[in-house]
Amino acid sequence: MPYIIGGILLLCLGLWIASVVITIAAWLFPLFMLIGSSWAFVATCQVLLGRGSRLPVLVTPNDAVNGTAGLREPKGPFPRDWAWPSYLAAQWRRDLIAAWHNGSGFIVRGWRWGFNYGDGSKLKWVSIGITILVWTGVTLGAVLGAVEVVIIGAIALGVGWLGWAAVVGALRGYDHVVRRMRKASGSCPVCYHVMAVPAYRCGGCQVVHHDIRPGVLGAASRTCGCGAKLPTTVLRASRQLEALCQRCDRPLRGGSGAVTDIRVPVFGPVSAGKTRLVHAGLFTLRDVAAAEGVVLDFVDDTSRQAFQHGEQLIASGGDTAKTPAGQLAPAITVRFTRGGPGKSRGQALVHLFDAAGEFYLDRDDNSELEFLDHAGGLVFVVDPFAIGWVRDQLGGALESRLAEAHPANGDPEQVYHVTARRLRDYGVETQRRALAIAVVKADLLTDLPWAADLCAGAVRGWLNTAGLDNLVLAAERDFAEVRYFVVSSVTGTRPGHRLTPAGPFRWLLGRGGFALGRDEKPTTEAV
Ligand SMILES: [Zn+2]
Ligand SMILES: [Zn+2]
DSSP states (O other), X not given: OHHHHHHHHHHHHHHHHHHHHHHHHHHHHHHHHHHHHHHHHHHHHHHHTTOSSSOOOOOOHHHHHHTOSSOOOOXXXXXXXXXXXXXXXXXXXXXXXXXXXXXXXXXXXXXXXXXXXXXXXXXXXXXXXXXXXXXXXXXXXXXXXXHHHHHHHHHHHHHHHHHHHHHHHHHHHHHHHHHHHTTXXXXXXXXXXXXXXXXXXXXXXXXXXXXXXXXXXXXXXXEBTTSOEEEOSHXXXXXXXXXXXXXXXXXXXXXXXXXXXXXXXXXXXXXXXXXXXXXXXXXXXXXXHHHTTEEEEOSSHHHHHHHHHHHHHHHHTOXXXXXXXXXXXXXXXXXXXXXXXXXXXXXXXXXXXXXXXXXXXXXXXXXXXXXXXXXXXXXXEEOGGGSHHHHHHTOGGGHHHHHHXXXXXXXXXXXXXXXXXXXXHTTOOGGGSEEEEEEOOGGGTTTOXXXXXXXXXXXXXXXXXXXXXXXXXXXHHHSSEEEEEEOOTTTTTSTTOTTOTTHHHHHHHHHHTOOOSOOOOOOSSOO
16 A cells, blocks of 8 residues: 555656656747757858858869859850859859758757667666757757748848849940940951950960850959959950950950951952052051041051061052962951050951952852851952953053053952852851942053043943943842942052042941041942
8 A cells, every 4th residue: 555655656756747847848948949040040150151060062163164063054165164153153052051961960969869868778768858858949949940041041142143143234234235336256367267255364374264254153253263363344354364266266366356346358350459459458548547546556466567568569569479379368457546545445456358369269168258257348359451341442552551450360240250159158148248349450541531430430330331230230139238449559549549449448447337537428320
């Protein structure tokens, strides 16, 4: 009997102690929850500060290149550039995972410790009981804290993303619009590739960045893998970094991609006087530009030498060497700067190149023609001494005039048709291009009555009279706009001369976005 009473008393005491413990635990439950939820914040802060049991895996520039940064696949043939991805683009995800592991790891360890404490002894059950009472509150608090952290994080990230997207969008848009308005692009002087955005070389490590524009690798600036800070817009990059061709990695002319870029190919039969027209045209353009307060200079030595060579040739009246066939002559690039050097606002890079007559006639590969595809306008050179009708007029006493003119090989009409067809076959949209038809060697015709109309500027009518009506018809059908010029690369170089060889180039420059003086529309004849 006393045992039973003792047992009942012990049970009552046990129940009383349990109820007291449970009451205290229940009373302290909010405190446990507070500890748990505080832990969620502490665990997150630890990760953000680079502490804690689980360090986040850093998203490195190598991840960006290898495509393991969790970024969207870039458009185009290149992987992402070797630069640190923006925190808001990639790192936040890894930080979130690390915070989760850091926070949950502690809770799990707590449960494990409590359940294993005093293994093999009676204390174990006490430990299990206390752990359940205390750690349930802490765990519940931690879960609630984690939810709060996610909500606060989402808000912070959302605000951050909005700001970041606004900066990226504004900079990218500004960069794009200004370049578009300037008709800027980069054209490679070696492989003739034309690109809207050039590649840029990091000044620190020489690594090439293929897409410098604002984006996931940086909004206002980006950090190269080597640690160097690089600008993100093409407009700024073109002033600070070396621009390279996206296709062959060779350097582009200075300012490429950020200033107006005009390419003017000059076509015509062999010996038509294309090279001379290019030289005389540039030489005269310099004077025309100077009169407008525009300075012509060079951004590369090859072009400077070519220009100086041409200048000597024009001054001495010597013969121009025939352009070697089989390869495109390198473009002569000149830079026009309005109001003096250093102001890229009023700047243009002009690439003039004469294509050896036979170059386009037997090509299997059209990569070089890309240059033409992006050219706003072309110059077609007509040698009047190659026209049958002119040769007929030049009989008898004027025979010597023909020899003096070194007439072109090949009928202009035929050369035009072959060239135009070739351009269309290669996908060059002639319908969107302008064509300047330049009748050259006019100084040898000025004293001839049957060429008076021509020399007076009525070129189109004169070409029709001379039997090139098919050429005129085809050109006006094939191209968006055709304008006719009569030039002399010999006498026309004098200032203000009406046979100025600058005429066709000046017109195409104006169409390309860099007007030199007022555009004088031809008034004498319909075009
Ligand atoms: Zn290139
Ligand atoms: Zn670098």
